[in-house]
Amino acid sequence: xxxxxxxxxxxxxxxxxxxxxVAIPVRNEADRIPALLAALAEAARLAPLPVGVVIxxxxxxxxxxxxxxxxxxxxxxxxxxxxxxxxPEASAGRARRVAMDLAARPGALLMTTDADALPQPxxxxxxxxxxxxxxxxxxxxxxxxxxxxxxxxxxxxxxxxEEAYADLQHQIRHCIDQMAGRQPLGAPRPHYMESGASMxxxxxxxxxxxxxxRMDHSEDRAMVHRAEADGLSVRYVSEMQARVSARLQGRADxxxxxxxxxxxxxxxxxxxxxxxxxxxxxxxxAEALAGDLATYPCRSLAPAQHLRASDLEAGLxxxxxxxxxxxxxxxxxxxxxxxxxxxx
Numbered sequence: 268x269x270x271x272x273x274x275x276x277x278x279x280x281x282x283x284x285x286x287x288x289v290a291i292p293v294r295n296e297a298d299r300i301p302a303l304l305a306a307l308a309e310a311a312r313l314a315p316l317p318v319g320v321v322i323x324x325x326x327x328x329x330x331x332x333x334x335x336x337x338x339x340x341x342x343x344x345x346x347x348x349x350x351x352x353x354x355p356e357a358s359a360g361r362a363r364r365v366a367m368d369l370a371a372r373p374g375a376l377l378m379t380t381d382a383d384a385l386p387q388p389x390x391x392x393x394x395x396x397x398x399x400x401x402x403x404x405x406x407x408x409x410x411x412x413x414x415x416x417x418x419x420x421x422x423x424x425x426x427x428x429e430e431a432y433a434d435l436q437h438q439i440r441h442c443i444d445q446m447a448g449r450q451p452l453g454a455p456r457p458h459y460m461e462s463g464a465s466m467x468x469x470x471x472x473x474x475x476x477x478x479x480x481r482m483d484h485s486e487d488r489a490m491v492h493r494a495e496a497d498g499l500s501v502r503y504v505s506e507m508q509a510r511v512s513a514r515l516q517g518r519a520d521x522x523x524x525x526x527x528x529x530x531x532x533x534x535x536x537x538x539x540x541x542x543x544x545x546x547x548x549x550x551x552x553a554e555a556l557a558g559d560l561a562t563y564p565c566r567s568l569a570p571a572q573h574l575r576a577s578d579l580e581a582g583l584x585x586x587x588x589x590x591x592x593x594x595x596x597x598x599x600x601x602x603x604x605x606x607x608x609x610x611x
Contacts, residue, residue, distance in 0.1 A: 282471065284398065285374035287311075287318045287391055292362035296382035297330040299512075301338065306385045308340035314391040316376070319344040323366035326350075326357045358483035363463055367479050375470040379487075383512040384409070384464045393507040394467040403472045403499035406491060407465030407507030408458055425536040425576040432542055432579040433459075435586045439548055442598045443555040443563060449495055452602070457503030461566060463487035465509040472499055485567035488541070492565040535577050540569035544578070545585040552594055556601070 289307060293300065304320065311318035324332045324347060335347045348369060352361070363379060371377050376398055380386055390407065397405045437459050444450040450457060466487060473479075476497050480489040494501055530536045543551075547570060554560035564570070572578070 282374075284316060284376050284395070284469070286316050287314060287376045287378060287395070288370040288372065288470075289318065289320045289378045289380060289391075290363065290366035290370040291320060291322050291380055291382055292359055292366050293322050293324045293327070293331050293335070293382045294357070294359075294362070295327055295329045295331060297334045299383050300331060300334045302385060303380075303382060304335070304338045304340070304343065304345065306387075307380075307391075308343040309388050310386050310391040311340075311342040313388055314395065316395065317344070318342065318391060319346065319370075321366055321370040322347045323362055323369065324349045325352050325362045325365075360463075360479075360482045360484050360486035363486060364479040364481060367473065371470040371473050371478070373470065376467055377470045377473050378467040379463050380466075380509055381464040381511060385510045386465070387508040387510070390465070390507055390509060393504055397502050397504050397507070398467065398469060401500055402502040403469055404491065404494045404501045405467040405507060406457075406461050406501065406503045407467070407509060408460050408503075408505045409462050409464045409509050409511050411511045419530075419532075421532070421534050421536050421576070422530045425530050425538065425579075428576055428579045428583070429538055429542065432538070432583060432586065435583070435590050436543060436548065438590055439552060439586075439594050440563060442594055443551065443560065446555050446598070446601060447560065447563075449501065449563075452605075458505050459503060461488045461491045462511075464511050465507055466490075467507070468494070480567075482567065485540075487567075489565060489567035492562065492567065496562050535575045538574045538576065538579055540573060541566040542574050542579060543570055544572050544574065545582045545589055548586065549589055549593070552589070552597070556597055 291303070296303075300322075307318070307320060320343060322335050322345065324335065327349070332347055332349055335345060338345055348366075350365065359381075367377060367379055376395060378391065378394060394405050394407065437456060440459065441450060441456040444457075445452050463486065468490075472494070476490070476493050476499065479486050480493065482489055491501060543564065551560055551563070574582075
């Protein structure tokens with residue numbers, strides 16, 4: 268598990284979980300639902316608690332509802348709810364909120380994924396292990412093959428530079444999170460992927476933080492930020508894996524499909540909105556070192572300067588210098604001062 272090994276001593280929780288419920292927003296996914304539910308049934312078979320699925324089918328014009336209701340498996344109870352939203356409210360983010368609200372019952376580990384996702388066999392079991400070891404919210408990982416994106420010059424360009432830039436930024440974020448107590452000191456760097464296609468949260472904690480924010484997209488990142496601000500234990504678990512499609516037509520403006528299309532078409536594509544300018548990261552580091560940074564910036568909101576591929580390319584050297592010249596030595600000194608206190 269990124270952030271804390273699965274072999275770490277587990278905590279005894281005062282309010283034990285009794286079941287797992289997976290909330291899934293669905294709109295015109297009749298062709299994908301059988302594979303999704305079959306994957307969840309296999310994951311449920313390997314889970315130590317009863318597992319149910321709540322499908323919220325909104326504004327469907329295909330056979331999604333009939334296909335979902337026809338699915339049966341002894342390890343998985345499937346409940347299908349239907350709703351018609353007004354057009355402005357019919358986004359994936361808002362539908363996910365309703366689905367999760369319906370599924371948030373006492374004693375539940377509330378999980379969520381996408382209708383075009385394929386959770387891996389231990390997806391549920393690994394989430395439960397993380398929660399039993401003290402996590403309130405678990406961010407799994409997603410994988411996606413995008414050869415059509417990488418085949419374009421712009422897609423290859425943004426992918427290459429964003430991977431390099433994110434690696435540096437996440438090293439800085441990890442130091443900040445350890446200093447703030449959001450991640451265990453000395454644990455491996457988390458993958459820092461916050462996706463509604465692979466996420467779990469205790470239902471009581473979900474209700475305590477006010478549920479999923481009302482957003483058309485990036486609602487998953489916003490909830491993680493809300494959980495951090497409320498002091499919940501957020502853990503990133505790479506073994507909690509789901510594979511998602513790389514389709515170019517999706518239901519959310521600003522969602523993954525729109526992002527992939529943009530990366531294929533724009534000669535200088537926008538970077539992920541979680542990418543921050545080196546100057547801002549330098550200020551965040553100074554604040555963290557002084558003990559003045561309460562939370563890391565919300566990843567659901569683009570910074571004032573939404574970076575492009577060219578910005579990342581221009582900022583790589585500065586970010587590398589920040590990490591090597593300030594963050595690493597400052598963090599080492601901070602840990603050295605903390606060591607005697609830990610020993611006592």
